Amino acid sequence: EVKSVDTIALSLFGRCAQVAREFLGISIDTGQILTLEKFVDEYEASRLATPLSNILVGRHYEIASVLEKINHYQITIITGVPGVGKSRLVVEALKIMGNEPYEMTVLCITNKNVLINDDLRIYLAEDKPYLIFIDDANRQSSNFLSLLSILKEKRKYPIKIVITVRDYALKGIVAECHGIENILLPLQKLSYETIEQILKAPTFNITNHKYVRR
Numbered sequence: 001e002v003k004s005v006d007t008i009a010l011s012l013f014g015r016c017a018q019v020a021r022e023f024l025g026i027s028i029d030t031g032q033i034l035t036l037e038k039f040v041d042e043y044e045a046s047r048l049a050t051p052l053s054n055i056l057v058g059r060h061y062e063i064a065s066v067l068e069k070i071n072h073y074q075i076t077i078i079t080g081v082p083g084v085g086k087s088r089l090v091v092e093a094l095k096i097m098g099n100e101p102y103e104m105t106v107l108c109i110t111n112k113n114v115l116i117n118d119d120l121r122i123y124l125a126e127d128k129p130y131l132i133f134i135d136d137a138n139r140q141s142s143n144f145l146s147l148l149s150i151l152k153e154k155r156k157y158p159i160k161i162v163i164t165v166r167d168y169a170l171k172g173i174v175a176e177c178h179g180i181e182n183i184l185l186p187l188q189k190l191s192y193e194t195i196e197q198i199l200k201a202p203t204f205n206i207t208n209h210k211y212v213r214r
Contacts, residue, residue, distance in 0.1 A: 029119045032112050032143065036094050039108035039133070043087070050083070052091045054203035058194035059089055065185060066093040066162070070131065073183040074151060075161045079170045080187035086164040087135050089187060093162070097131050104131040104160070109147070111140035120150055129157040138169035144176065151180055 034042065040052045056063075066089065069076040078086045098106040105128045109116070124130060137144045144163070151159055165173045167186075174184070190198075199206040206212060 029122055030112060030114045030116060032110050032114070032116050033119050033123050034108045034110060036091065036098065036106050036108055036133075039110065039135075040091060042110065043135075050088070051203060052088055054088070054198075055201050056088060056092045057197045057201065058190055059085070059092070062089055062185075062187065063092055063096070066090065067096060069183045069185055070097060070160055070162060073160075073181050074158065075163065075177055075180055075182035077170075077173065077177070077182060077184045078162065078164045078187055079167050079184065081189070082166055084187050084189055086187055090133055090135070090162050090164060094131065094133055104129045106131050106133070108133045108135070109140070109143050110135070111143060115146070116143045117146050120146060124150065124159065126156050130159045132159060132161050134161065134163045137163040137165045137173050141172075141176075144173070148176065148180065 043049055043052050066076065066078070070093065078090060080086050094106045094108075096102065097104045107123060107130060109132060132147065134140060134144055134147070147159075147161065151161070163173065170184075174182075196212055198204065199212050
């Protein structure tokens with residue numbers, strides 16, 4: 001089949017925008033919708049952030065719980081105090097959901113302070129099941145609200161959302177989810193023994209007893 005230059009250009013601008021970015025180096029979108037791998041890379045580019053690629057220790061029960069909630073609810077809300085490991089837990093769950101037997105298309109949304117509406121139309125095709133992660137939803141409320149509006153549309157496959165939110169901002173996020181099936185999953189702090197395992201793991205390799213105690 002022969003296609004005109006105009007047809008190709010319109011396709012690249014519309015449903016094939018992601019192809020244009022990945023294979024031609026042409027950025028048509030705002031760069032706020034990322035693959036899981038790209039999200040982790042951007043997150044870890046900040047030296048101040050705790051790595052998301054380190055080994056997950058002591059959260060086997062929580063992982064199983066997140067997977068169960070994703071399967072049964074449209075929005076899964078992970079909440080807890082800052083630094084408790086919300087983002088790392090979700091990343092592990094997303095890895096599982098992106099493979100067999102789930103095989104969902106996993107996307108992550110970051111905040112770059114521009115409207116995301118057009119990006120959502122480009123990326124969210126009708127013929128795929130999507131699992132979308134919004135980290136620190138309270139810090140990107142505009143993106144979250146734009147995504148919620150799409151959830152109300154009738155689609156061939158459902159869109160599932162996982163969000164993290166700090167405990168002090170939970171009330172506002174829960175209010176925004178009113179009318180959409182959602183579930184809350186509070187994440188508790190790790191035990192001292194589990195934290196000690198993490199610090200001594202190859203990622204951090206902190207073995208000095210005095211530093212571990214701190």
